[in-house]
Amino acid sequence: MNKYLEILQMFVSQDDLRPAITVPNKGEFFTSATDAHSIVYFKNELLPIDITFEDKGVKYPNVLQFVNQDDNINVLLSIEKINSVLSKCPLIEDFDEEEKEVTCDECNGSGEVIFTYEDSEYQDHELDGECPICNGDGKRVQNIQKPNGKMVKNDDYFLNIDESKFSIFLIERLLKVAEILNGEIVIVNRTQSNKPITFKVGEVKVMIMPIISDYDDSEYCLGNIA
Numbered sequence: 001m002n003k004y005l006e007i008l009q010m011f012v013s014q015d016d017l018r019p020a021i022t023v024p025n026k027g028e029f030f031t032s033a034t035d036a037h038s039i040v041y042f043k044n045e046l047l048p049i050d051i052t053f054e055d056k057g058v059k060y061p062n063v064l065q066f067v068n069q070d071d072n073i074n075v076l077l078s079i080e081k082i083n084s085v086l087s088k089c090p091l092i093e094d095f096d097e098e099e100k101e102v103t104c105d106e107c108n109g110s111g112e113v114i115f116t117y118e119d120s121e122y123q124d125h126e127l128d129g130e131c132p133i134c135n136g137d138g139k140r141v142q143n144i145q146k147p148n149g150k151m152v153k154n155d156d157y158f159l160n161i162d163e164s165k166f167s168i169f170l171i172e173r174l175l176k177v178a179e180i181l182n183g184e185i186v187i188v189n190r191t192q193s194n195k196p197i198t199f200k201v202g203e204v205k206v207m208i209m210p211i212i213s214d215y216d217d218s219e220y221c222l223g224n225i226a
């Protein structure tokens with residue numbers, strides 16, 4: 001697979017409720033992909049010329065309007081330092097979501113409930129009928145979280161670039177881009193704190209939104225990477 005296509009696939013949204021951004025988009029000059037937390041983009045020429053992406057039947061948002069496309073800074077990050085800060089992140093158990101059939105607790109599994117009608121004289125009338133919650137099945141499908149034996153980084157933790165907080169997973173994805181392209185990570189656009197930062201790896205730019213929180217979560221800071 002073309003390594004730029006591989007990178008696009010890493011950035012598309014997994015959210016089926018936002019179908020427009022579950023696929024990359026080829027614009028006039030740039031191809032981009034986003035999951036609403038970060039945006040990756042690069043010149044169309046880096047992809048095979050005949051490439052097309054699935055048409056989801058919904059308009060792709062103009063994501064590049066959110067990116068400061070001009071470089072205003074040039075700060076080389078140390079991949080070693082980023083890895084060392086990330087390695088301090090505590091691990092937690094990972095869960096898989098599983099569907100499990102459970103007894104409907106509205107009807108206790110009978111599939112029937114009693115409907116009550118109050119007439120104009122305030123008299124109640126009762127009637128047995130199909131449980132509207134389980135449609136008479138007596139059972140419901142519930143999503144349950146089941147430990148899958150894996151340990152993953154605790155995403156309550158974050159890392160800093162100056163005053164701004166960044167998701168460990170978004171920074172790990174940036175590291176993956178650097179690994180795929182065998183390139184270095186350079187900050188090329190930064191304005192004030194708590195604003196997006198644009199990184200460049202080779203010919204690829206990645207804009208990452210910071211985490212905005214207005215409570216004191218400094219105990220979850222793993223360290224500064226820039």
Ligand SMILES: [Zn+2]
Pocket residue numbers: 104105106107108109111112131132133134135136137138139
């Ligand atoms: Zn029921």
